[in-house]
Amino acid sequence: MDTIGVLGGMGPAATVDFFARLVTLVGAERDQDHPPCLLYSATQIPDRTRHLTADGIDPTAELQRAARVLEQGGAGLIAIPCNSAHAFYGAIADAVSIPVLDMIELAAVQVRRSFEAGTSVGILAASGTIKMGLYDQRLQAAGLVPLRPGENAQSGVMEAIWAIKAGSRGPDRRLILAIDELVDRGVGVIVLGCTELPLAIDQSSAVVPIVDGTAVLARAALELAGVTINDHEQAREAGH
Amino acid sequence: MDTIGVLGGMGPAATVDFFARLVTLVGAERDQDHPPCLLYSATQIPDRTRHLTADGIDPTAELQRAARVLEQGGAGLIAIPCNSAHAFYGAIADAVSIPVLDMIELAAVQVRRSFEAGTSVGILAASGTIKMGLYDQRLQAAGLVPLRPGENAQSGVMEAIWAIKAGSRGPDRRLILAIDELVDRGVGVIVLGCTELPLAIDQSSAVVPIVDGTAVLARAALELAGVTINDHEQAREAGH
Structure with a gap:
């Protein structure tokens, strides 16, 4: 080993x-x-x-x-x-x-393994990851359709990530809102593209499947x- | 830092x-x-x-x-x-x-800080730690009275530690028996002298105070x- x-x-x-x-x-x-x-x-x-x-x-x-x-x-x-x-x-x-x-390549491949080409994939990630299009590129290359949260929802996601870094745990309203927004826009799966997020999202109760990069x-x-x-x-x- | x-x-x-x-x-x-x-x-x-x-x-x-x-x-x-x-x-x-x-010196000092000289201290530890008297020496040097589990109870503690290493979690009957035996013999505090033990002992519900080496x-x-x-x-x- x-x-x-x-x-x-x-x-x-x-x-x-x-x-x-x-x-x-x-x-x-x-x-x-x-x-x-x-x-x-x-x-x-x-x-x-x-x-x-x-x-x-x-x-x-x-x-x-x-x-x-x-x-x-x-x-x-x-x-x-x-x-x-x-x-x-x-x-x-x-x-x-x-x-x-x-990790980003691996997560994109994992989504593609479980979902057919053309599936809309919601991205929950820190604003740097979003701005750089790290997931967009890889998901598109895998034949998937990336969807980012709207600007307000993304600000909420980033605030939630800072809060987790400062010790917050458990469900965060800002994350729930961002997920709801992505689901309303028709995503078939959500990628957790920030390793703080699994600390504050109950994946077992999510309304769409979640692929967790960690x-x-x-x-x-x-x-x-x-x-x-x-x-x-x-x-x-x-x-x- | x-x-x-x-x-x-x-x-x-x-x-x-x-x-x-x-x-x-x-x-x-x-x-x-x-x-x-x-x-x-x-x-x-x-x-x-x-x-x-x-x-x-x-x-x-x-x-x-x-x-x-x-x-x-x-x-x-x-x-x-x-x-x-x-x-x-x-x-x-x-x-x-x-x-x-x-860690053993630190744990002994911590016990002495919270309990008066002459207090009986139960030791829950792996059999190598017990055999080498690692805690006995340090506790005695701090003016405390170390007590080990009896031979059968110690075998149970060691089996429980192997089980934790193999993935077992939550209350273990063998650990409860060893703690009960030490409490019956009058210990005023128990030292967790094995870092696997906090994974299988609910310290908040213990009948005597616990000092956790970890x-x-x-x-x-x-x-x-x-x-x-x-x-x-x-x-x-x-x-x-």
């Missing part, structure tokens, strides 16, 4: 969620059945959204530095449980010689590391 | 629990308010209990290697959320030039890293 490198801390609670999934998904009887994992909660990386949407500091150099720490520490691959950080994906991948998983990335990282995924967990997730 | 190094993976779920507490305890408004954390879930470290109680492989060299990975990756201190690994504390601390927190270690790591701890969480924990 390869050591899974996790370039995290964006935010830290989303990284805890991702790490917890890596552990839960493995069908392990003992510690040694789990893959090694080197996780860098690199919280001092400048905010991605503030750089992508305003005049915040460019996080590229810090993202590259963190990726190198993981490679030098023995990671065999890198997963980045932050969608906005994928705006810098090329620079991160160029900084190391180990594979870096592309879950997709966890499965892909385990697969690439050569780990068998727990079928019981797979069955439980499918029941959602 | 220093980077908190976490020498983990013993087991991985206990490490998730420890990392989650590091994140939750910080009174953070944004990602950058959290300390950086470099966490190595070094799952391939040979089992500590099997070495301490039977003929399992000596984990010392792997523990030292993992500590060096953290130091080289920029950690300013190391926390080890595994009590049994503290049987090798000296060798780990010798392998690096950054401070390594001693919580003590998380607070000490944040304090040493120069981080302010969230008072709201402190209040909530005190209410337990």
Whole structure:
């Protein structure tokens, strides 16, 4: 089994969620059945959204530095449980010689696997991810029709994400409104394109199917590391 | 803020629990308010209990290697959320030039802070930790009276710990029996001296106060890293 490198801390609670999934998904009887994992909660990386949407500091150099720490520490691959950080994906991948998983590509492929071409896909994501069209490009390339929330709803989504980063948990009215708006406009599925969102959205009670980027990335990282995924967990997730 | 190094993976779920507490305890408004954390879930470290109680492989060299990975990756201190690994504390601390927190010492001091000298303290821990007397020594040095479960109850505790490592969660009859036995023998407080145990013991409903080594270690790591701890969480924990 390869050591899974996790370039995290964006935010830290989303990284805890991702790490917890890596552990839960493995069908392990003992510690040694789990893959090694080197996780860098690199919280001092400048905010991605503030750089992508305003005049915040460019996080590229810090993202590259963190990726190198993981490679030098023995990671065999890198997963980045932050969608906005994928705006810098090329620079991160160029900084190391180990594979870096592309969560956005993986999520788009996962949607396409479960839904037919032409399906409208709602995108819930931070405003930097939205502005850069990270999901739009990948979903369109997969033959799907991306739909963003309207401007007001998107402001609400971003406020909800800041609130989650500040410790808020549980259903958030702003997220419910954005989902309702997307559903009213006919989306057949919603992508959670921000790793804070699973902390505040009850996926089991959603009115349309949800594809959760964090879950997709966890499965892909385990697969690439050569780990068998727990079928019981797979069955439980499918029941959602 | 220093980077908190976490020498983990013993087991991985206990490490998730420890990392989650590091994140939750910080009174953070944004990602950058959290300390950086470099966490190595070094799952391939040979089992500590099997070495301490039977003929399992000596984990010392792997523990030292993992500590060096953290130091080289920029950690300013190391926390080890595994009590049994503290049987090798000296060798780990010798392998690096950054401070390594001693969870067992910290937990003993925490008990002494809240209870008067002469108090009987029940120890719930893995059989390697018990056999090596890790808690007995520290509690006695603090003027407290350590009490271990009887032989049968201790076998039950160890079986429960293996079950937690294999994914079991929630109340475990074997742990309840061991706690009842210690309470019948007059302990005034119980120390959770194994980081798997908080995953299967409801501390809020315990019949005697519980001191949880994982919580003590998380607070000490944040304090040493120069981080302010969230008072709201402190209040909530005190209410337990």
